[in-house]
Amino acid sequence: MNTLRLIYVFFRVSVLNETAYRVNFFVQLFQSILELGTALAGLAVIFSYTQSLGGWRPNEMLALVGVYFLVGGIISLVIQPGMAALIDSVRDGTLDFTLTKPEDAQLLVSIQRVAIWSLLDLLMGTGVLITALVLLGKSVGLGEAVQFIGMLLAGAVIVYSFWLILASLSFWFVRVENLLEIFQSMYQAGRWPISLYPGWLRFALTFIVPVAFATTVPAEALTGRLGGPTLLEAIGLAILLFAIARVIWRLGLRRYSGASA
Amino acid sequence: MTEPAIHLHELCKTYRVPERESGMGAALKSLFHRRMQDIKAVDRLTFDLSPGEIVGFLGPNGAGKTTTLKMLSGLLHPTGGEGTVLGSIPWKRERPFLRQITLVMGQRNQLVWDIPAADSFELNRVIYRLSSTDFRHTLNELTELLDLGPLLKKPVRNLSLGERMKCEIAAALLHRPQVVFLDEPTIGLDVTMQRRIRAFIAEYNRRSGATVLLTSHYMADVAALCKRVIVIHHGRLLFDGDLSALVQQFTAHKTIVVQLEDCHADLHTYGEVINCEDGRFTLRVPKAQTAHVTERLLADLPVIDLLVEDPPIEEVIDQVFTQEAA
Structure with missing residues (x-):
């Protein structure tokens, strides 16, 4: 209950903070439209040559692009800003203020900054997704909808945990921004179905940098091609990674406070 | 307790x-x-x-x-x-x-x-x-x-x-x-x-x-x-x-500020003269001799005003740290 209130108040402060710079809104708008336009144009080009890409038909691919923007929106809305702020606060020592607060520090760090203009990506992604479903002429059954939302949540948890692990490395190595950059580039691979990639890359995108679970798997759930094993894998991985992230975060904090030194 | x-x-x-x-x-x-x-x-x-x-x-x-x-x-x-x-x-x-x-x-x-x-x-x-x-x-x-x-x-x-x-x-x-x-x-x-x-x-x-x-x-x-x-x-x-x-513990000296009618008096026999301006002299004397020096100053010279002070706290702290280093 108090957690929800905290999230609300932090969100409110972030909104206030960002509206101080209205120019950012237009920059983000321009960037989002450009990115979405490029993605759609790419699809148009490809499907002018073929009717199916690795078993995905055009409108299913459109749904995947929708998911890609939706999840990308979630990442740049809350995950990326909070983790970037964490790295900064470890370096300049303002993490001290967070640690003297009587509240879970991981929670405070994770919700400390919200880049609200990224809601645009989220909205556009949802729009594309709905368009794709209409074009597919597919009525999404309750089971698929539940699966989709479940997989979207699992994907978000997986990505969040992964980012937290990377950002926690800043407790050991002060400069880790570059790792986050690498993730951003790898995430772009999620724009295409994971099955298109050669085996080694598919493995890497599934288990090393878990992009597959963030985009392909939710899209599969929606287009009714998700098997039971993948579903369980996604949930299992979400729980496992979250637990690992928590452990690494705590080890990092212990290092920060010199408990192990 | x-x-x-x-x-x-x-x-x-x-x-x-x-x-x-x-x-x-x-x-x-x-x-x-x-x-x-x-x-x-x-x-x-x-x-x-x-x-x-x-x-x-x-x-x-x-x-x-x-x-x-x-x-x-x-x-x-x-x-x-x-x-x-x-x-x-x-x-x-x-x-x-x-x-x-x-x-x-x-x-x-x-x-x-x-x-x-x-x-x-x-x-x-x-x-x-x-x-x-x-x-x-x-x-x-x-x-x-x-x-x-x-x-x-x-x-x-x-x-x-x-x-x-x-x-x-x-x-x-x-x-x-x-x-x-x-x-x-x-x-x-x-x-x-x-x-x-x-x-x-x-x-x-x-x-x-x-x-x-x-x-x-x-x-x-x-x-x-x-x-x-x-x-x-x-x-x-x-x-x-x-x-x-x-x-008390870390200063061996006190400061005596005397105001004299005579601006050109030579006070170095009483203590170390740190400052002198328009007949206002600041002397540094060993703590133990403070009373004695004050007495002599009052007896020997036309004193208008006299003030005995501890040195400024910054100076004391500074002394504490330099003593420790030595």
């Missing part, structure tokens, strides 16, 4: 830091192999603070003051010894403990830069789970004491350094902590603002009965607020007691 608010026993903190020589070769070598060096930041520190005390915590840069404050506020684990604050072990970082303390660092800020302080206060209200009534009440009181009224609605980035510090302090006290750690709260502020903050700390202590441990480089802060001072150097306790006793 009441339980101490803060209790330290043989508290130690040793940092392991990589040792590195300058130059390209050493930089490359350190990528693979690092020689570590132990630095004793805090070395067997023992003291108690009673509830409601304001104590000045003094020492030159790097003496271990901030390290000690960080251990007491739960940010750092000690490498040895014991410490309790309000009966809790700080570095366990238990929530009931954290709710009762606060840490203000003059060199860092916790307020969100682009929004008004009032909105940042709201964050702290939720984090500390304060009821609206308590929050209003405390905020009104702090607003009145610190004269925050016109500042609360402006974005923090538009405030002056002093205004920002006042807001930082208010943010740190909204939950009415019983123990307040102040690390250089007046650093970089002008004299008027320093005095303002000082008066506030004294008043806050009087009203709330909070225990205050204060570090400052401005001896005026310490002289105005703290009856008792704790001096550390190289992490070790040098002195713990009344500020006046510190002056």
Whole structure:
């Protein structure tokens, strides 16, 4: 209950903070439209040559692009800003203020900054997704909808945990921004179905940098091609990674406070 | 005998830091192999603070003051010894403990830069789970004491350094902590603002009965607020007691200021002449001879006014540290 209130108040402060710079809104708008336009144009080009890409038909691919923007929106809305702020606060020592607060520090760090203009990506992604479903002429059954939302949540948890692990490395190595950059580039691979990639890359995108679970798997759930094993894998991985992230975060904090030194 | 608010026993903190020589070769070598060096930041520190005390915590840069404050506020684990604050072990970082303390660092800020302080206060209200009534009440009181009224609605980035510090302090006290750690709260502020903050700390202590441990480089802060001072150097306790006793213990001299009618008198036979301006002479004499020299001055010369003083506190502190180094 108090957690929800905290999230609300932090969100409110972030909104206030960002509206101080209205120019950012237009920059983000321009960037989002450009990115979405490029993605759609790419699809148009490809499907002018073929009717199916690795078993995905055009409108299913459109749904995947929708998911890609939706999840990308979630990442740049809350995950990326909070983790970037964490790295900064470890370096300049303002993490001290967070640690003297009587509240879970991981929670405070994770919700400390919200880049609200990224809601645009989220909205556009949802729009594309709905368009794709209409074009597919597919009525999404309750089971698929539940699966989709479940997989979207699992994907978000997986990505969040992964980012937290990377950002926690800043407790050991002060400069880790570059790792986050690498993730951003790898995430772009999620724009295409994971099955298109050669085996080694598919493995890497599934288990090393878990992009597959963030985009392909939710899209599969929606287009009714998700098997039971993948579903369980996604949930299992979400729980496992979250637990690992928590452990690494705590080890990092212990290092920060010199408990192990 | 009441339980101490803060209790330290043989508290130690040793940092392991990589040792590195300058130059390209050493930089490359350190990528693979690092020689570590132990630095004793805090070395067997023992003291108690009673509830409601304001104590000045003094020492030159790097003496271990901030390290000690960080251990007491739960940010750092000690490498040895014991410490309790309000009966809790700080570095366990238990929530009931954290709710009762606060840490203000003059060199860092916790307020969100682009929004008004009032909105940042709201964050702290939720984090500390304060009821609206308590929050209003405390905020009104702090607003009145610190004269925050016109500042609360402006974005923090538009405030002056002093205004920002006042807001930082208010943010740190909204939950009415019983123990307040102040690390250089007046650093970089002008004299008027320093005095303002000082008066506030004294008043806050009087009203709330909070225990205050204060570090400052401005001896005026310490002289105005703290009856008792704790001096550390190289992490070790040098002195713990009344500020006046510190002056007694560490100064071998007193200053005598005499105002004479004769501007050209030669006083060097009475003591070391530090300054002379329009017949106003400042002499430094060994403490034991103060009475004797004063007597002679009054007997020998046409004295208009005479004043015996302890040397300024800055000078005393300086002496404490140089004596230690020698």
